[in-house]
Amino acid sequence: xxxxxxxxxxxILREGTSAYLKVDPDGFRAYxxxxxxxxxxxxxxxxxxxxxxxVADGDYLAYECNYLMRGPNELVHEIIRxxxxxxxxxxxxxxxxxxxLVDAGCVSxxxxxxxxxxxxxxxxxxxxRLEVFEYSNVIMTxxxxxxxxxxxxxxxxxFGGTDGFDHSGAKLITDPYTGDPITIVPALNPDVAIIHVHxxxxxxxxxxxxxxxxxxxxxxxxxxxxxxxxxxxxxxxxRAKPGATSIxxxxxxxxxxxxxxxxxxxxxxxxxxxxxxxFEIFRxxxxxxxxxxxxxxxxxxxxxxxxxxxxxxxxxxxxxxxREVAKDGYSA
Amino acid sequence: xxxAEAFSEREVAMCTVAHLVENGRTxxxxxxxxxxxxxxxxxxxxxxxxxxxxxxxxxxxxPLLPFEPMMTMVASRAVHHALLWxxxxxxxxxxxxxxxxxxxxxxxxxxxxxxxxxxxxxxxxGSGRRFGGPGGADxxxxxxxxxxxxTDQERRKFVKEVDFIxxxxxxxGTPGARERAGLPRDTGPWRVVTPWAMYDYEDRRLxxxxxxxxxxxxxxxAECEWKPLIAPEVQVIEPPxxxxxxxxxxxxxxxxxxxxxxxxxxxxxxxxxxxx
Numbered sequence: 001x002x003x004x005x006x007x008x009x010x011x012i013l014r015e016g017t018s019a020y021l022k023v024d025p026d027g028f029r030a031y032x033x034x035x036x037x038x039x040x041x042x043x044x045x046x047x048x049x050x051x052x053x054x055v056a057d058g059d060y061l062a063y064e065c066n067y068l069m070r071g072p073n074e075l076v077h078e079i080i081r082x083x084x085x086x087x088x089x090x091x092x093x094x095x096x097x098x099x100x101l102v103d104a105g106c107v108s109x110x111x112x113x114x115x116x117x118x119x120x121x122x123x124x125x126x127x128x129r130l131e132v133f134e135y136s137n138v139i140m141t142x143x144x145x146x147x148x149x150x151x152x153x154x155x156x157x158x159f160g161g162t163d164g165f166d167h168s169g170a171k172l173i174t175d176p177y178t179g180d181p182i183t184i185v186p187a188l189n190p191d192v193a194i195i196h197v198h199x200x201x202x203x204x205x206x207x208x209x210x211x212x213x214x215x216x217x218x219x220x221x222x223x224x225x226x227x228x229x230x231x232x233x234x235x236x237x238x239r240a241k242p243g244a245t246s247i248x249x250x251x252x253x254x255x256x257x258x259x260x261x262x263x264x265x266x267x268x269x270x271x272x273x274x275x276x277x278x279f280e281i282f283r284x285x286x287x288x289x290x291x292x293x294x295x296x297x298x299x300x301x302x303x304x305x306x307x308x309x310x311x312x313x314x315x316x317x318x319x320x321x322x323r324e325v326a327k328d329g330y331s332a
Numbered sequence: 333x334x335x336a337e338a339f340s341e342r343e344v345a346m347c348t349v350a351h352l353v354e355n356g357r358t359x360x361x362x363x364x365x366x367x368x369x370x371x372x373x374x375x376x377x378x379x380x381x382x383x384x385x386x387x388x389x390x391x392x393x394x395p396l397l398p399f400e401p402m403m404t405m406v407a408s409r410a411v412h413h414a415l416l417w418x419x420x421x422x423x424x425x426x427x428x429x430x431x432x433x434x435x436x437x438x439x440x441x442x443x444x445x446x447x448x449x450x451x452x453x454x455x456x457x458g459s460g461r462r463f464g465g466p467g468g469a470d471x472x473x474x475x476x477x478x479x480x481x482x483t484d485q486e487r488r489k490f491v492k493e494v495d496f497i498x499x500x501x502x503x504x505g506t507p508g509a510r511e512r513a514g515l516p517r518d519t520g521p522w523r524v525v526t527p528w529a530m531y532d533y534e535d536r537r538l539x540x541x542x543x544x545x546x547x548x549x550x551x552x553x554a555e556c557e558w559k560p561l562i563a564p565e566v567q568v569i570e571p572p573x574x575x576x577x578x579x580x581x582x583x584x585x586x587x588x589x590x591x592x593x594x595x596x597x598x599x600x601x602x603x604x605x606x607x608x
Contacts, residue, residue: 161513
């Protein structure tokens with residue numbers, strides 16, 4: 001008599017050896033039960049309050065899109081201003097964000113999908129201030145998807161055979177259904193996600209227009225979620241077109257009204273980027289001048305709005321809005 | 333089509349890839365630089381029914397050109413009038429399902445089996461140099477049916493074994509190596525294109541199949557640390573046309589970030605092409 005299928009052991013054929021955020025679906029459920037606001041209570045607050053309350057030193061941080069494209073830049077600036085420490089960043093689909101946060105002293109670990117290799121990163125690695133764990137963009141969003149499904153891992157048809165696999169939390173097992181080898185990757189449930197959206201109501205019902213990387217996955221997978229929104233809209237408007245809602249309120253802990261919150265990047269359909277400042281930040285990172293960038297654009301100001309008023313000016317913001325001519329699809 | 337008088341080496345590589353683009357096929361372009369420009373060039377000039385997909389899950393857009401600098405994904409001009417707006421996971425899943433015929437990507441280093449390094453030069457974790465990581469290339473190289481790789485023709489970029497496999501080629505080159513690693517059946521590297529040459533694979537090993545008119549096979553081999561196989565008859569690659577360069581320069585890579593980034597300038601001296 002053979003043992004029941006469930007009792008048969010499933011050998012691990014190969015596994016990565018890197019640290020990864022603890023996988024704990026039941027712990028996540030318990031966190032949700034005890035902490036998420038399932039009552040329709042307003043949660044609109046300033047960026048300062050949201051970051052004070054919901055970003056803690058040592059947190060695993062997921063941000064959506066990136067500093068150049070619908071990034072939650074007001075919240076990134078606030079994290080830098082509040083000098084958060086020892087964050088572990090989900091560095092997927094990123095050019096400058098990881099380098100900015102590392103050089104600002106906020107991030108000391110990063111899971112890598114893609115981020116710009118640059119002098120600040122090299123220096124931090126050399127000095128032992130940064131640890132990097134290897135994934136790919138899609139493996140990172142797959143991990144968030146598993147986290148958003150409340151399950152411990154997902155199988156994937158990529159990533160196997162790479163050296164990234166060996167420096168990650170992935171495992172190769174024999175698929176119990178087909179008998180073929182299959183890679184599984186650990187679910188990712190970040191401590192905190194920061195996500196910039198086009199519209200939200202005061203409860204956190206949020207609309208994203210256009211494409212994105214993993215806005216919904218990050219929102220559902222993360223213990224604490226801060227939404228920054230270009231526009232705060234009425235809940236009646238949300239109810240009029242529920243099909244347009246991307247993220248439901250009960251996943252969201254804080255809503256920040258953040259007009260032009262992706263500056264100097266673009267918020268698609270609303271405003272284009274500021275090309276000069278996009279080049280400025282690339283130059284700052286590639287020439288190891290991040291501190292000068294932060295001293296010019298972040299640290300002198302109490303708020304992001306103050307920076308926009310004093311450093312950018314209404315005329316330029318209006319011009320960025322006027323240049324954004326592709327409008328089809330960017331409304332509910 | 334008019335023979336071009338002067339162009340950069342990177343432009344040659346993009347035009348060569350553009351000639352590979354076929355109608356009725358889907359192309360998943362990694363990132364937003366050379367791969368995207370190559371596919372768009374091929375689609376606009378030669379294969380209007382070729383479709384492309386980007387890492388942010390955009391299916392078959394009709395982008396408003398030129399792009400804003402760096403804004404080749406997520407941005408409204410780049411995703412304009414697509415058939416579907418998706419996410420990174422939707423792009424990955426569609427590839428995993430087999431909907432992507434070709435993946436187009438660029439890299440730092442490639443080896444005899446088409447493995448790709450975009451993570452680290454030198455011994456991993458040692459004193460070498462870190463690069464950006466695979467980004468979307470790992471999924472593209474794993475799940476598209478065929479992979480087209482763009483890189484520069486430099487000695488240190490064509491090696492026996494890459495320092496770090498960021499994205500999979502034929503792995504150790506043995507039959508079934510990809511499948512044993514859990515990758516989908518019948519997928520893998522198909523072409524490597526450089527400003528000087530094009531390679532295919534024979535028994536999962538890199539093979540020089542074509543060269544541009546202004547370099548010899550020996551010159552190419554001198555720029556390969558590990559020597560590839562050589563096809564019995566090495567073909568000659570068509571040089572860029574004025575039409576291709578006009579589109580590249582006025583609509584795609586307007587600031588020359590990609591096209592001027594590296595390599596020599598090629599000019600027509602009245603009788604032949606010469607490298608500056």
